[in-house]
Amino acid sequence: MPNLELPKSFDEFVDARKAGFIHVKDYVENGGHLVGIFCSYTPLELFDAAGVCAIGLCGTSNEPIADAEKVLPKNLCPLIKASYGFAYTDKCPYTYFCDFIVGETTCDGKKKMFELLNDIKETYVMQLPQGQKRAYAKDIWYEEVKLLKEKLEEKYGVKITDEKLREAARKRNALRRTQLELYALQGMNPPALKSTEVMSTLAQGLFHFGVDAQHATYRARVDAAKAAYEAGERPVSEKAKRILLTGCPSTGVIQKVGVTIENNGGVIVCLDDCGGERTTKMMVDEDADDILRAISDRYLEIHCSVMTTNEGRIENTKEMCKKYNVDGVVELVLQACHTFNVEATRMQEMCEEEGIPYMKLETDYSTTDSGQIETRLAAFLEML
Amino acid sequence: MYQVGIDIGSSAAKVAVIKDDEVVKTMLLDTGFSSRKVADEIYAALASEGITKDNAKYVATGYGRVSVPYADNVVTEITCHGKGADYLFKENGTVIDIGGQDTKGISLKKGRVMKFIMNDKCSAGTGKFLEVMTGRLGLTLEELSDLAREGNEISISSMCTVFAESEVISLIGKGTPRADIAFGVIESVINKVVALIAQVPADKYFLTGGLCEDDYVRERLELALNAPVKSTPLARYAGAIGAAILAAEK
Numbered sequence: 001m002p003n004l005e006l007p008k009s010f011d012e013f014v015d016a017r018k019a020g021f022i023h024v025k026d027y028v029e030n031g032g033h034l035v036g037i038f039c040s041y042t043p044l045e046l047f048d049a050a051g052v053c054a055i056g057l058c059g060t061s062n063e064p065i066a067d068a069e070k071v072l073p074k075n076l077c078p079l080i081k082a083s084y085g086f087a088y089t090d091k092c093p094y095t096y097f098c099d100f101i102v103g104e105t106t107c108d109g110k111k112k113m114f115e116l117l118n119d120i121k122e123t124y125v126m127q128l129p130q131g132q133k134r135a136y137a138k139d140i141w142y143e144e145v146k147l148l149k150e151k152l153e154e155k156y157g158v159k160i161t162d163e164k165l166r167e168a169a170r171k172r173n174a175l176r177r178t179q180l181e182l183y184a185l186q187g188m189n190p191p192a193l194k195s196t197e198v199m200s201t202l203a204q205g206l207f208h209f210g211v212d213a214q215h216a217t218y219r220a221r222v223d224a225a226k227a228a229y230e231a232g233e234r235p236v237s238e239k240a241k242r243i244l245l246t247g248c249p250s251t252g253v254i255q256k257v258g259v260t261i262e263n264n265g266g267v268i269v270c271l272d273d274c275g276g277e278r279t280t281k282m283m284v285d286e287d288a289d290d291i292l293r294a295i296s297d298r299y300l301e302i303h304c305s306v307m308t309t310n311e312g313r314i315e316n317t318k319e320m321c322k323k324y325n326v327d328g329v330v331e332l333v334l335q336a337c338h339t340f341n342v343e344a345t346r347m348q349e350m351c352e353e354e355g356i357p358y359m360k361l362e363t364d365y366s367t368t369d370s371g372q373i374e375t376r377l378a379a380f381l382e383m384l
Numbered sequence: 385m386y387q388v389g390i391d392i393g394s395s396a397a398k399v400a401v402i403k404d405d406e407v408v409k410t411m412l413l414d415t416g417f418s419s420r421k422v423a424d425e426i427y428a429a430l431a432s433e434g435i436t437k438d439n440a441k442y443v444a445t446g447y448g449r450v451s452v453p454y455a456d457n458v459v460t461e462i463t464c465h466g467k468g469a470d471y472l473f474k475e476n477g478t479v480i481d482i483g484g485q486d487t488k489g490i491s492l493k494k495g496r497v498m499k500f501i502m503n504d505k506c507s508a509g510t511g512k513f514l515e516v517m518t519g520r521l522g523l524t525l526e527e528l529s530d531l532a533r534e535g536n537e538i539s540i541s542s543m544c545t546v547f548a549e550s551e552v553i554s555l556i557g558k559g560t561p562r563a564d565i566a567f568g569v570i571e572s573v574i575n576k577v578v579a580l581i582a583q584v585p586a587d588k589y590f591l592t593g594g595l596c597e598d599d600y601v602r603e604r605l606e607l608a609l610n611a612p613v614k615s616t617p618l619a620r621y622a623g624a625i626g627a628a629i630l631a632a633e634k
Contacts, residue, residue, distance in 0.1 A: 362504060369504065371447060372486065376502055379462030383497045 004029060004097075007090035017091070024093040027209055033156065034209075036094060036101035036121070038083065038110070040274040041128060043145050043299050045284065048168035048211055049160045050152040055094045056206035057101065059083035060252035062365035064091055071116060077337045078364040079249060080109045087120045094207070095121065099155070102148065104128050106306045107339055124151060131308050132300055145296040165291045168211075169284040175215045176280050181222045183277045185229070186269040187324050190236040192229040195243075195268030196258045197221075202275055203251045236267045241384045242325055246272035246317055246347060247332040248340050252365045256373055257332060264378040270324040273332075274304055278316045305339035313343070314350050321356055327384045328357040330377070335364040357384055386440035389468075389627030390426055391461065392448030395484035395511065396594060397422045400468075400624035401435060407628075409433075410621045419448025427454055441631040445623050447485070459630055461623050462490060462500050468626030469590045470495035472616055477588035480581055480605065480613070481622070482595050484511040487577055489584040501583045508543045509576025511594055516545055517569045520552055521562060528566050529600035535567030548572065570604060578608045591615040592622035 006021060013021070028034065033052040037044075047054040059082020068085030086092035095101075100122035103114040117123045126144045129137040149160050182201065185192035201221050208214040228235075243261055245268045250257060261268060272278060279302050288294035303313035321329065329351050333341045344360050351358035359380045363369055387402040392415055399411035411429065415422055423444075430436070437454060444452035445464040452458075461481075469479040470492055479490040487510050491499040507513055518528050538560065542548040555565050581589070589611060595601045596619035605613045618625070 357499070372502065372504070375447075375460050375462070379460040379497075379500060382460055382463045383500070 007096060009090060013091075017093075021093040021096070024097045028097050032209060034094060034098040036098040037103075038101075039104050039106055040279050040302055041104045041106065041126070041299050041304070042102055043148065043295050044211075045165055045168035045172055045295050046145070046149055046152055046160060048171065049164035050156055050158050052099075052152070052156060053209050054102075055098065055209075057083055057086070057092065057095050057098075058206075058249060058251065059086050059092075060203070060249075060365070062252075062367075064089045065365065072113065075336050076109050076113075077107075077248075077334045078252060078366075079334055079337075080113050082252065082365060084113050084117055087117055100124060102126065106304065107337070109336070124148070128306070129300075130306075133309075138297055138300060141300040142293055142296040145292060145299075149292065162291050165295065166286055169286045169291065169295060171211050171215070173283045173286060175211055175218065176283060178215060178218045178222060179280045180277065182218055182225075183270070183280070185222065185225050186267075188229070189325065190234055190238045190240060191242075191267055191269050192225045192235070194235050194262055195245075195266075195271075196254055196262060197235075198268070198271065199250065199254045199258050202271070203254070237265075240265060240267040241327045241381050242267060242269040243381075244268070244270040244272050244317065244321055244324060244326045244329045245332060246329060247344070247360075248334040248337050249273050249275065250332055252334070253332065253363065256363065256365075256367070256370055257330070257361065257377070260370075260374050260377050261330070261381070264374070264381050266328075266377070266381045269326060270320045272317055272320055274302065277320065278303060278313065305337075305343040310343060311346075314346050317347065318350055318354060321351075321354065326356060328359070328380060330380070331358065331360045333360060333362040335362055386435050387628040387631035388430065388435065388440050388442045389464065389621075389624040389629070389631060390423065390442060390444045390446075390452055390455070391464065391621070391623035391627060392419050392422060392444065392446040392451065393461075393484050393623075394447050395515070397426065397446075397448070398621050398624040399426055399430070400621045400628045401430070401440075402625070402628040402631075407618065407621070407625060410618070410624070412620070415448060419451035420453075423448065423452040423454075443627040443631040445627045456631065459627060462488060462502075463497060464623045464626030464630065465592055466490050466492055466497040466500075466626065467495070467629045468622030468624070469592055469619070471625055471629060472592075472618055472622060473590050473614060475588060475590075476586070477590055478581065478584050478586035479590045479592055479622070480577060481593040482509075482511055482573070482577060482591075482601075483593050484515075486510055487580060489581040491584040491586065499584055501580055503576075503580055506543070507545045508548070509573050509580060513545050513548070513573055513576075514569070514595075516549055517552060520549055520556075521565060521569075523562075523566070525595075525598065528569065529598050531563045531566040532570045533600055535561070535563035535565070537571075538564045538568040540565075540568040540572045543572075543576065570601060574601070574604045574608050577605070581609065587611055589613040590619065592619040594620060596620050 036057040037054045064085025065081045068081040087095045104126045105111040129140045284298045285294040389400045391398040397413040401409040443457045444455035449458045481488045489501045596615040
């Protein structure tokens with residue numbers, strides 16, 4: 001059994017956080033196993049097949065950043081600092097109670113942070129190739145996925161069979177299809193949901209214990225939204241400007257960017273980050289002869305700015321702009337995320353060629369620039 | 385019917401009143417501590433001249449735009465500066481607005497905002513930078529420009545206002561002539577502004593905001609941009625004029 005003592009500072013926590021800790025502790029006490037993950041490249045089917053629960057640990061709050069900066073440099077992306085900070089301060093129940101953490105060599109900031117994170121909690125790092133195009137890139141990732149499989153088998157004393165992997169792939173694909181239905185709701189005119197509802201549904205989805213629970217939540221959300229729409233409910237005005245939000249993961253700025261767009265006459269119709277349609281529409285070939293290879297191939301295909309080159313992301317965004325009838329593109333760059341920040345030039349070029357207004361917002365999780373962000377977003381929406 | 389535009393910026397509040405397409409009145413006030421208070425002062429001042437809710441529409445803009453309770457509409461300063469510059473210059477080009485806490489570049493085509501750029505949190509290249517430096521040098525803005533004309537070329541390398549102030553303090557300590565420091569201070573702003581404006585290039589520029597009557601700044605900008613930079617005394621009110629124009633719409 002893992003360490004089930006509560007953190008030393010537990011008594012100082014607010015009630016909601018205490019409840020979170022008790023909830024996760026109960027799960028682990030009843031035999032549940034949690035593995036912390038950070039990234040869409042993590043092959044989730046392996047955890048499902050091993051009978052353990054992969055839980056997203058991406059830091060999305062400004063709260064632990066000041067503490068994280070005691071160790072990490074200030075000039076680092078807020079997602080990395082917050083993720084580390086939650087482990088450092090024992091403030092996240094999922095980080096605290098997980099058996100170990102799986103990371104990937106994505107950006108430099110993350111991969112070096114993982115070395116330090118390992119001092120707090122065992123962190124296993126998968127090594128991604130730097131691009132997908134070399135003939136052997138897929139083999140590299142396949143070998144890495146195989147190593148993770150062995151790691152899980154050894155750690156939990158289980159056998160990850162092809163049948164279990166196939167079953168997991170079926171369930172994950174079904175979840176992906178439901179998630180695509182959720183995205184499709186925003187394709188309607190007007191969209192069926194406020195952008196912040198989609199963002200928070202996705203954010204909550206990451207904290208379910210297992211694929212079935214997550215699927216049930218998304219299913220319920222989609223069904224409720226469809227029924228409401230059919231009943232004539234229109235939570236978003238037909239006049240709202242249709243925005244595609246691309247760039248870095250946006251969960252940490254739901255308030256600062258999502259709510260601000262909504263309050264100023266806009267609606268996010270397409271979330272074009274790594275959790276969006278671009279990644280979700282990639283399915284695992286459930287019937288492939290080599291299911292492990294099918295899984296590793298599916299994940300390596302994901303377009304992240306850490307890959308060189310990464311045209312697939314830009315081409316996909318172009319497609320999404322048409323599909324979702326987008327009025328303008330807002331690119332979110334989390335401060336010091338060099339890969340997305342540099343790649344933004346390519347995104348801007350594409351938008352200019354297509355005649356779609358484009359704006360880049362560089363920000364972090366703090367509220368220091370809320371006023372300026374609001375002015376910029378409002379002016380952008382007025383311009384459309 | 386009067387159209388009143390109120391532009392409450394971080395350091396100054398600007399008011400423009402339009403009647404029959406003519407700017408009939410402008411006002412300039414210190415924003416001071418409370419945007420709400422200055423908004424009330426503006427209403428009272430206009431009311432004493434017979435301009436009230438009964439015969440006027442009000443549009444508020446600028447950082448304090450949400451603190452004008454009697455505004456009929458609220459529009460961002462980007463859109464307003466665009467409208468105002470179009471009214472004043474009636475040409476395609478890029479508006480350069482050096483404001484109290486941010487600097488904006490607004491690309492205009494046939495009176496419409498095509499694209500804009502704004503500095504991020506940092507105050508380098510804004511009025512705030514000049515305010516801190518004039519304070520440190522014991523000069524007014526006008527004196528700073530006059531001195532800078534006579535200064536020798538020196539450069540202030542820190543981008544950050546706080547670090548640049550330390551740099552200026554050490555220059556003062558070394559006995560560097562004030563004119564040279566003045567030159568360096570203005571050049572620092574020009575360089576930062578030009579780097580920002582490079583993202584909205586044009587063959588003609590319009591300078592709006594508090595520095596519009598500063599010929600030295602305008603000339604240095606022309607030199608750095610290698611293109612004409614126009615301005616007019618009314619350009620200080622470009623945001624307010626744009627807001628007043630928008631009061632007629634809707």
